Amino acid sequence: MSDTALAIMSLLATIGFYYLSKWAYLYKKVFWLAPILAAPFAVIIFVLAMDIPLDSYFKYTHFLVMMLGPATIAFALPIYQQRKIISRYPITLTLGMITGLTLGLLSSWILVQLFPMPDELANSMLTRSVSTPFAMQATVKFGGIPDLTAMLVLMTGVIGMVICEPVFKMIGVKTSLAKGAALGAASHGSGTAKAYEIGQEEGVIASLTMIFTGVAMVLGAPLFATFL
Amino acid sequence: MTSKINSVLRCLVQLAAICGLLLLCNWLVGIVNFPVPGSILGLAILVILLATKVIPESAIKTGANWLIGELLLFFVPPVISVLKYQVLLRQDGLTIVATVIIGTVIALVGTAWVVDKVFKLEKQLNQRLDRLIKGAAHV
Structure with a gap:
């Protein structure tokens, strides 16, 4: 698969697993379903299972990290x-x-x-x-x-x-x-x-x-x- | 349906405004060699703008709440980079966990203890102040 395809998949998976765990935690308040744990865990499994190189993983997901700056202002x-x-x-x-x-x-x-x-x-x-x-x-x-x-x-x-x-x-x-x-x-x-x-x-x-x-x-x- | 589209649009516009403020602050900090990061300067400016009612709360509320609400999403990617440090984690995993647990207990206990004491004092102080103000109002 091409680098760009893997990068797009990584971005979608990161957003997808985050909202999935957020939704799941709403229904069942157990700490291992909390988005802070479940979302990174699921994404790590996904990256390992798909054998995605970290450079491809970060290609688009680093735009998410860039939002930490505006989030600081939002406080x-x-x-x-x-x-x-x-x-x-x-x-x-x-x-x-x-x-x-x-x-x-x-x-x-x-x-x-x-x-x-x-x-x-x-x-x-x-x-x-x-x-x-x-x-x-x-x-x-x-x-x-x-x-x-x-x-x-x-x-x-x-x-x-x-x-x-x-x-x-x-x-x-x-x-x-x-x-x-x-x-x-x-x-x-x-x-x-x-x-x-x-x-x-x-x-x-x-x-x-x-x-x-x-x-x-x-x-x-x-x-x-x-x-x- | 229209209201839903409207609120998404409002959120996007407000997000763009907050990002614009960040860019402006980063640029400013860069040219005057200010020792404070652009994001913190932006935070201070926005507090001042809100406090002086130059901009109403509603002008940034939707966007700001979204950013704060989805904060976790933004730091999922850095956590994935633990895959880069697998060797380090295998070697020092136990030390890391022990350090974090002990450190967090110390910070929790210490802060809770200090604030517990100070809060009781400040509450009494506030009550005395309230009584004083009420007393003054009667005179």
Whole structure:
């Protein structure tokens, strides 16, 4: 099959599997059907089964990745819509952002010192706690590789989604703001989705904390990189 | 049917506008050597435009919600590139999983704990402020 045909098939398969898993998750809320897991998994199987060279796979699908830039700008909408919450709890949101960002960066940095791993991997670990568009942007400053970072961001999201409830129960956190902020700061998009499952207020706080932490990561990355 | 076509069209126009803003910001950042990425500058500009009511919320709502709603779709392709790093993953898979789990637990627990404490304080502060404002209104 020609390169272009494989490239078109790859694009259609990526979009198709994404919407399929989204639809399936709507009917059955089990975590392995969540689009964050099921869609990449199905596409990987497809690429391997069809033996598609990665260059052909990325030929058209990289247009999807380019949408991460406009998606970053789109976060202006929730910031504007939630301006009342922002002006009511500025201290909580700011401290949540600072704590989440610091702990995300520092815990990764300390852990990669403890566990020996190749440099490219260790560097890509540092920004994994923030949302993908921000993480892929910031990771270069630390010498990380954007696609490797995207995979680690995804793992962080899935793990945060699965462990958050037992963790909250264990440490006895009850306030909606604390749950939301922790989910948004520590496990970005999927944490935010999870927070919306817990409640509307948790979700709003999670999405705001996620956006602010991501922006702070991108803005601070050149500075943090000189320290780490 | 027409309303459906209309909303798809509206979404496309708004998407084009947001992409246009990104291109403009990338270009600006490039010529003045601004240390902030174009996408973040665009985010700031759009917040300002919305807050000052220069553009109404409805002018970008459909497009922005679509972009945020389908965020996952845009990062399926980078995840597929794990196929490039199969050797790395086979060698360091366990270390990677351990690092991510421990790091995520630390960030979750720490942030939840700090925000829990600060939130209680800020809530009391807000209540006191509300009472003060009400009190002032009575006088």
